[in-house]
Amino acid sequence: MDKKWWKEAVVYQIYPRSFMDSNGDGIGDLNGITSRLDYLKDLGVDVIWLSPVYQSPNDDNGYDISDYRAIMQEFGTMEDFDRMLSEMHKRGIRLVMDLVVNHTSDEHKWFVESRKSKDNPYRDYYIWRDAKEGKEPNNWGSCFSGSAWKYDPQTEMYYLHLFSTKQPDLNWENPAVRKEVFDMMNWWCEKGIDGFRMDVISMISKPEGLPDGKIPEGGLYGDSGCVNGPHVHEYLQEMNREVLSKYDLMTVGECAGVTIEEAEKYASADGKELSMVFQFELVDLASGTYGKWTDKRVPLKDFKRVMTAWQTELEGKAWNSLFLGNHDQPRCLSRFGDDSPEYRVVSAKMLATCLHMMQGTPYVYQGDELGMKNVPFHDLSEFRDIESINAFHELTGAGKVAPDDMMRYLNLRGRDNARTPMQWDDTASAGFTTGTPWIKVGPDYETVNAKNEMADPDSVYNYYKKLIHLRKEKDIMVYGTYELLDPEDEALYVYTRTLGDQKLLVMCNFTKEEQEYTVPETFAGAEVLISNYPQSGAAAGARKLRAYEAVVLETK
Structure with missing residues (x-):
């Protein structure tokens, strides 16, 4: 069992623009984050992944960097950053910075x-x-x-520019570029940060000769083929030698287009490249003719197939990252669960159970621990995300999608769903700002907010807190092997975790209908470790799982 702190950690992602505003300008900032660290300490998370806070003209919300060694003025100063980092470390929380080096801003x-x-x-x-x-x-x-x-x-x-016109791609074939990037990374490590989340890192090596790409069905342009390029592993091994191996860091690569075979190279247990990768096979499920712009739901059998492949095929070879949402995805509750008032709480707890009981490092996106959901946008003018706005104009302008349908797709799959302000309390603007928020606030903030949930023992927040605490106590949750049961079941996700002679059985009902399940005999006499409903009766034998029920049994 190769123990590492980052395998045992739970990571919390902060999208700084929407987390907490300290000065009333409607935009979250570093001092706002510092003011809320006790909340994160109470939740029990070990690591904060901070979306970019570098100087930027903000064409793509900070992912277009004009100065890697300065802080965006809207977010504060380098002194504010240093104080925030110091306050995190005082509370035993580590900081992972977002590293964006496939491209810079055109103002760099x-x-x-x-x-x-x-x-x-x-x-x-x-x-x-x-x-x-x-x-x-x-x-x-x-x-x-x-x-x-x-x-x-x-x-x-x-x-x-593989992204916005204001995000020109860096030429990684030039050794001078690589040296500049590594010098900058060393500079941040010397400041005392604890790792990097690497934006679209699988795209830094372009195919030789830049050949035309295949035009996908329904597309207007060819696919660049810029994922997992010919030199990407050389570049990352050089980065590891020049920077990463010198410090005790956690590194996660955002790897669009990564296969399990490629992930074994990026995150190999030999430690030559990265600690782990983000793969998109799960969040790309149910994509349609126009890519992500669809209203299709992900069938549970597909969800289980993808999660299981990554759990079993990386076992002993590379480490998994576990996530259902982030700043680029809709709210996981709205996408994979049931965000109706009746089922929001049990469904949010069920999804959390399903994810946190797997092998890998779990990521909590801000607000997921409250059961925050997609926010209804009624007009294109309410959107702030360049990807959503461009897609609306391109697909409706070309007559491919009707405007009403496109608005429905944006409301289901757009990135702004995850970027609405964190809901702190029931005061104006959900306690996020005393000013006018840069993007609209969820209409349910008077009931769904941190203040209410911290005080309610049955809340989504307190359930997350319990899951995170269990992970610190139970090696089996971190290091146990995974096995899927009943792969063809379209309603239940059931799997086991095994470590030595210990076993866990995880049962999750992904529907609002009651489901029957026969617990294997091996779990006779097992005890309930955690559940999102009150439990009674025997562990083994036939049992009924209620709407969105999650139960974890532990053999003693």
Whole structure:
């Protein structure tokens, strides 16, 4: 059993713009985070993953960085950052920073220089190409709609941007770029941070020769093929040698397009690259003709198949990260559970049980511990996310999707669902700000808020607290092996965890209908470890699972 602190940790993701505003400008900030650290200490989390707080013009909410060694003015100062880090460490909470190095902002000094002339020393920091037959260098599409190339009249060439036009891609083939990135990472490590979450890190190595991509059905542009490129593992091993191996860090790579085989390389137990990866196979389930823009639900059999493959095939080879939502996904309760008033609480607890009982490091996205849900947006003007707004214009403008349908898809799958302000109490703007919030507040904040839930022993918050506490007590929750039972069942997700002669049976009803389940004989005499309903009667034998019921049995 290869024990590591980051395997035993529970991570809490903070999206700083929406967490807590300390100065009344309607935007969350670092001092706001510091003021709420006792709440996170009470919840029991070990690590905070902080979405980007670097200096940025904010084209993509901070994922477009103009200065890696400065703090975005809206969020505060470097002194505020240092105080926040110190206060976290005083409470035994570690900090993982968001590292965005596939691209920078077009306002970064490197790019400002790069676009000045073809022989500028910084020219080769980015990917520039001549037009091909009077158009873009190839047919690649941006992840944020439109072409991945932008013509720059100054030098009459195109630069590559796999995301927004204001996010030019760095040229990782240039050793000078890699050195700059590693120097910057070392600078943050010397400040005392505890790790990095690496944004779209699987995209840093581009395919040789930048060939045209295949145009997917319903698409307008070709797929860039920029995931798991030819040199990505070389670059990460170099990063590990130059930075990561020198400190006791937790690293997680956001790896779009990662397969289980690739994940074994990125997060190999030999420690040559990263601690773990985020894979998107689960959250990409039920995608339709227009990618994520759909109203399809994920069938439970598919959900179980994907979760189980990652649990069993990485066993002993690489470590899993466990998540159902983040700042780029809709609220997990609305997506995988039932956010109706009747079932919101039991369903949120059931999803938490299903996830936290698996092998891997669990991630809690801010507000999930309260059972926060998607917020209804009634008009495009209420959205703030560049991806949602661009997709609406592209798909409705091309006549592919009717505006009413597109609004429905945005309300189900858009990123702004997770970005509405954290609901602290029942005062105006949910206690997030004394000013006007930068994005609308969930209409249910008067009942669904941290103040109410901390005081209610049966709340979603106190259930999360119990799950997190159990994980610290029970090695089996962290290190036990996983086995799926009844893979074809379309209503129940049942699996076991085994460590030595200890066993857990995890039973989760993903429907609002009562389901019958026969508990295996091996669990005769087992005791209930945790459940989201009051329990009575024998553990083994036939039992009925109520709407969204979750029960974990432990053999003694």
